[in-house]
Amino acid sequence: MTNSINEITGADFILACGTNTADCHPVISYKVNQAVRKGAQLVVVDPRVTDFAMTASEHLQLKPGTDIALFNGMMNVIISEGLWNKEFVENRTEGFEALKEAVAKYTPEYAAEITGVPADKIREVARAYAKAEKATILYTMGVTQHTCGTHNVFAVANLAMLCGQIGRESTGVNPLRGQNNVQGACDMGALPNVLTGYQSVTDPAVREKFGKAWNCTISEKPGLTVGEMMSAAAHGDIKAMFIMGENPVLSDADAGHVVEGLKKLDFLVVQDIFLTETAQYADVVLPAACFAEKDGTFTNTERRVQRVRKAVEPPGQALADWEIICRLATAMGYPMSYASPSEIMDEIAGLTPSYGGISFARLEEKGIQWPCPTPDHPGTPFLHAEKFSRGLGKFNPVEHVPPDEAPDAEYPFILSTGRRLYHYHTGTMTRKGMLGEFFPADYLEISCEDAERLGINDGDKVRVATRRGAMEIAAKVTDTVPKGVLFTSFHFAETPVNMLTNPKFDAIAKIPELKVCAARVEKA
Amino acid sequence: MALVTVTIDGQTVQVPAGTSVLDAARSIGIKIPALCHDPDLTPVGACRLCVVEIENMRNLPASCVTTCTEGMVIRTNTEKVIEARRTILELLIANHPLDCLTCEKSGSCLLQEYCYEYGVTSDIYAGEKHSYPIEDSNPFYLRDMNKCIVCGRCIRACEEIVGKSILDFAYRGFNTKVGPFMDTPIGESECVYCGSCVAVCPTGALTEKDMVGKGRKWEAKKVKTVCPYCGTGCTIDLNVKDGKVIGVTGNPDGDVNGRFLCVKGRFGYQFIHSDKRLKTPLIKKDGVFKEATWDEALGLVASKLKEVKEKSGPDSIGFLSSARCTNEENYLLNKFARAVVGTNNIDHCARL
Structure with a gap:
C-alpha cells in the first residue's frame, strides 16, 4: 500500500476495485465503514453484488475482465471535462499526452459497451473521484488475477496520477495483500528475479554485495516463478523441489498440471504444519512450528514490520522453519547458525536498504513501516510524498484486452474464484476448528435466472466443468452473481476449483487468470 | 487547537477544547468508573456511573458526555457522587445474577470491579429478575442476557466499528434487551461473528464460547503477536495457560486494529493444537x-x-517459500536457494 491502513478513515472518497473487503480484509472494511460514517463516499467496482458492494453509494457492476475499459472511460471523462490535476501532472508525471491519446476513444458510451456499466455512472464516479479532496483506491486480486493484471494496475495508477490522488495522507493506490506475510516474503527475496528489498539479481553490484556477504556466487539468471516451475517439473527440467508452507495442489491454477509436475519430480520435500494435499506427494515431510510457536516478524500490507512472538512449544519434534533451514544448510556443507531470529533480522537490515533501520529492539513496542533506512528513521506511513521512486511518475497507457477465455457455446459461463469470510486459502488452518464446523463445505454461486433456465434448485448438486477439469458442488442460487457468472472459493479440497481454473498468466507479473475462465454447469 | 483550563479535585489541568470531563480527569490519572463509556465508541451517557459534581450545575452530570468549559470546577469523589454511584451499582445488581464464582468474566468484569471498589455486596433492592435462557445459537460466542446491563456498547461497536448494525435495543423499560432484528437468535441473524461485541462487553453477558472453563482471566498469560491470516496484520493477544493457547483477544495497543478483529483472527486458532499437526x-x-x-x-x-x-545443475531445483512464514525464514530460504544450492528458482504464492 502507498498509505497506512488507518489513513483510510481520513479519505473522503474510496474507490474499492475487485476487493470483497468485508470478507477478505474485514478489519480494513471497518476502516472504510468509519470513513463512510464521517461522510466519505464509497464506490465499489465488482462483478458480484457482495455484502461490501451493498454498503457502497455506487456499485459499478462491471463484466469480469473489463477493468481497463472502465478506468480508461473514467480518465476520458476527467480529461474531456478538464478535471485532471494539472499541477500534479505537470510537476510530478511524464507521458500525459500519450495517455490522453490512448483514452480518447474510451468515451463513457464506449466503456459502457465493454463493461456493462451505464455511461452516466462512469461519468458521475469519474467526476467525484477527480474532485475529491482525498481519494484513495483499494484493490485486490479482482484487479490483478487477469492476463492483463499488470495493465489493470497501470490503469489504476494512471487514474490516481492523473488526479493527483497519490502522495498525500489518505490519498493513494492501495493493494490489500491477502496473506499475513506475503509482503514480507516478497521483501525478503522469495521471488525469482530479486534479492531482499527488490534488489535485482541482474545487477552486478547487487550480486557482488550478496555474494560477499553469503560467501557464494549469485546466479545472474533470473529464476522461474511458481507456475513456470510446475511446467518445468512436468517437462522434467525441474527435478527436485523444496516447498515450505505452501499448498499449490489446491491453491494454484490448473491444479491437475501442478499434480502432474509434482508426480514427475525425482525428489520433493514439503515442510509444513499439516500433511497437506501437496505434502501427500512428498518424499520427505518436515514438521514445522506454527506462528504461535516461534519468534520472528511479519510485514503487513501497509509495509509495517511487526513482531511475532512465541507463546507455546511446537508439538512433538516440530521445529521452527528457520531452525530447519539452518540445520539443512549445515548438513549440505554450508554452516548456518543463528542464536535467534533477531540475529537474522540484523543480517537482513545490513543487506536491505529499506529494512536498514529495523531491529527487534525497535519493534518491541510498535511496528515500523518501511522504508526505514537507518536506526533513527521513524518509518514511512505513506509513499511518494515528494517524488516517485523513479523520479517522475510515468503514465503507462493501456488498452482493453478481453480475457484469455471468452464464454462460447460449449462453455457459456464465466467462472470466477475468490475467498469466503470464514476460511483462508486452502483451509489447512481454518478447517481445523470452529470455523470449519460453522462453514463445512463450499457452494457454487449461480444467478437465479441461469438456475431457473437450467432447472437447478438451491442446494442441488451440480457439475461444473472447464477445458481443464470438472467437479461436483452444491449450487447456491443467488443474486450475488449476475447472469452468466459462476463463483466459488478455493478453500476446499472436496471442491478443488483450481482443477478448473485457467493457468494462462499475465506476461509481466506471471499471475494466472483466476478471475475468469469459460465454464459450463449442469445438474449432476 | 484552543485549550481550556479546568480544575478537577483541586488539580488544574489544560485540555483541548471539546474534551469530555471524563477524559480530562483520566488524563491526570483520576479514576472515574464508567460502564457504557468506551474510548473507541461514541459516548452516550447511559449508565450514569461516571457522574461528577460540577460547580454551578444543578444535578450530577455524566462526565463522559459533559464537555469541559473554561474555568469549570469539577469534583469526582464527593459524598454525593459516591452515594449516587453506589445506588446505581445497587440498582444494576438488583437484576444481575451474582454468580461470580463461576462467571467466565470474573476478574475482568467492570461491574464486579466497581462493586468491589464501592463496597456494593448484594442486592438490597428485592425485585424481579430476568431469567432468559443462555443463548447458544452459534459456535463462537455465548449470550447470557441476564448479565446484560443494557449499556449498548455492543450495539455501537457493531454499528460504528464493524458497520454491520446487527444489534439494537428491543422492547422497553425493564424488558429492554439487546438483540438482532425481530430479536431472533444470533445464529439466525446476519451476524458475521467478528466478536467485536464480545470485546467491548463490560460484563459476562457476552463471552467467547471456546474459552469457557479453560481458565480464569488472571491465569492466562497474554502474548502479543500478529494474526496469521490476511495481510492486514492485526495485533492479537494469544491467551496462554499451561502451555496451551486457550483463546485470542484483541490488544488495545494494536497498531492497525486496536482491540477489533474478524472472525478468523478471533476464533480461528484451534489449528495450533490440532491433533492433525x-x-x-x-x-x-x-x-x-x-x-x-x-x-x-x-x-x-x-x-x-x-x-x-x-x-542436473542448480537450476534443476526449485524452491517455494511461504507467505505464512516469518521474514527471517523467508530470508533464510532465499539464502539457502541462492547461496547453498545456487539457483534463483525461488518463488511463493504472492499471486494467489
Whole structure:
C-alpha cells in the first residue's frame, strides 16, 4: 500500500476495485465503514453484488475482465471535462499526452459497451473521484488475477496520477495483500528475479554485495516463478523441489498440471504444519512450528514490520522453519547458525536498504513501516510524498484486452474464484476448528435466472466443468452473481476449483487468470 | 487547537477544547468508573456511573458526555457522587445474577470491579429478575442476557466499528434487551461473528464460547503477536495457560486494529493444537510415510539435493517459500536457494 491502513478513515472518497473487503480484509472494511460514517463516499467496482458492494453509494457492476475499459472511460471523462490535476501532472508525471491519446476513444458510451456499466455512472464516479479532496483506491486480486493484471494496475495508477490522488495522507493506490506475510516474503527475496528489498539479481553490484556477504556466487539468471516451475517439473527440467508452507495442489491454477509436475519430480520435500494435499506427494515431510510457536516478524500490507512472538512449544519434534533451514544448510556443507531470529533480522537490515533501520529492539513496542533506512528513521506511513521512486511518475497507457477465455457455446459461463469470510486459502488452518464446523463445505454461486433456465434448485448438486477439469458442488442460487457468472472459493479440497481454473498468466507479473475462465454447469 | 483550563479535585489541568470531563480527569490519572463509556465508541451517557459534581450545575452530570468549559470546577469523589454511584451499582445488581464464582468474566468484569471498589455486596433492592435462557445459537460466542446491563456498547461497536448494525435495543423499560432484528437468535441473524461485541462487553453477558472453563482471566498469560491470516496484520493477544493457547483477544495497543478483529483472527486458532499437526519428520518408503528422526530426514534431503545439483545443475531445483512464514525464514530460504544450492528458482504464492 502507498498509505497506512488507518489513513483510510481520513479519505473522503474510496474507490474499492475487485476487493470483497468485508470478507477478505474485514478489519480494513471497518476502516472504510468509519470513513463512510464521517461522510466519505464509497464506490465499489465488482462483478458480484457482495455484502461490501451493498454498503457502497455506487456499485459499478462491471463484466469480469473489463477493468481497463472502465478506468480508461473514467480518465476520458476527467480529461474531456478538464478535471485532471494539472499541477500534479505537470510537476510530478511524464507521458500525459500519450495517455490522453490512448483514452480518447474510451468515451463513457464506449466503456459502457465493454463493461456493462451505464455511461452516466462512469461519468458521475469519474467526476467525484477527480474532485475529491482525498481519494484513495483499494484493490485486490479482482484487479490483478487477469492476463492483463499488470495493465489493470497501470490503469489504476494512471487514474490516481492523473488526479493527483497519490502522495498525500489518505490519498493513494492501495493493494490489500491477502496473506499475513506475503509482503514480507516478497521483501525478503522469495521471488525469482530479486534479492531482499527488490534488489535485482541482474545487477552486478547487487550480486557482488550478496555474494560477499553469503560467501557464494549469485546466479545472474533470473529464476522461474511458481507456475513456470510446475511446467518445468512436468517437462522434467525441474527435478527436485523444496516447498515450505505452501499448498499449490489446491491453491494454484490448473491444479491437475501442478499434480502432474509434482508426480514427475525425482525428489520433493514439503515442510509444513499439516500433511497437506501437496505434502501427500512428498518424499520427505518436515514438521514445522506454527506462528504461535516461534519468534520472528511479519510485514503487513501497509509495509509495517511487526513482531511475532512465541507463546507455546511446537508439538512433538516440530521445529521452527528457520531452525530447519539452518540445520539443512549445515548438513549440505554450508554452516548456518543463528542464536535467534533477531540475529537474522540484523543480517537482513545490513543487506536491505529499506529494512536498514529495523531491529527487534525497535519493534518491541510498535511496528515500523518501511522504508526505514537507518536506526533513527521513524518509518514511512505513506509513499511518494515528494517524488516517485523513479523520479517522475510515468503514465503507462493501456488498452482493453478481453480475457484469455471468452464464454462460447460449449462453455457459456464465466467462472470466477475468490475467498469466503470464514476460511483462508486452502483451509489447512481454518478447517481445523470452529470455523470449519460453522462453514463445512463450499457452494457454487449461480444467478437465479441461469438456475431457473437450467432447472437447478438451491442446494442441488451440480457439475461444473472447464477445458481443464470438472467437479461436483452444491449450487447456491443467488443474486450475488449476475447472469452468466459462476463463483466459488478455493478453500476446499472436496471442491478443488483450481482443477478448473485457467493457468494462462499475465506476461509481466506471471499471475494466472483466476478471475475468469469459460465454464459450463449442469445438474449432476 | 484552543485549550481550556479546568480544575478537577483541586488539580488544574489544560485540555483541548471539546474534551469530555471524563477524559480530562483520566488524563491526570483520576479514576472515574464508567460502564457504557468506551474510548473507541461514541459516548452516550447511559449508565450514569461516571457522574461528577460540577460547580454551578444543578444535578450530577455524566462526565463522559459533559464537555469541559473554561474555568469549570469539577469534583469526582464527593459524598454525593459516591452515594449516587453506589445506588446505581445497587440498582444494576438488583437484576444481575451474582454468580461470580463461576462467571467466565470474573476478574475482568467492570461491574464486579466497581462493586468491589464501592463496597456494593448484594442486592438490597428485592425485585424481579430476568431469567432468559443462555443463548447458544452459534459456535463462537455465548449470550447470557441476564448479565446484560443494557449499556449498548455492543450495539455501537457493531454499528460504528464493524458497520454491520446487527444489534439494537428491543422492547422497553425493564424488558429492554439487546438483540438482532425481530430479536431472533444470533445464529439466525446476519451476524458475521467478528466478536467485536464480545470485546467491548463490560460484563459476562457476552463471552467467547471456546474459552469457557479453560481458565480464569488472571491465569492466562497474554502474548502479543500478529494474526496469521490476511495481510492486514492485526495485533492479537494469544491467551496462554499451561502451555496451551486457550483463546485470542484483541490488544488495545494494536497498531492497525486496536482491540477489533474478524472472525478468523478471533476464533480461528484451534489449528495450533490440532491433533492433525505434524509431529515428526516423515520419509516415504514404498509409497507409505514412515516416521523418521531429524538426522535421517535432513541427511536424506541434503544428499538428494546435492545429487540432483551435481547431476542436473542448480537450476534443476526449485524452491517455494511461504507467505505464512516469518521474514527471517523467508530470508533464510532465499539464502539457502541462492547461496547453498545456487539457483534463483525461488518463488511463493504472492499471486494467489
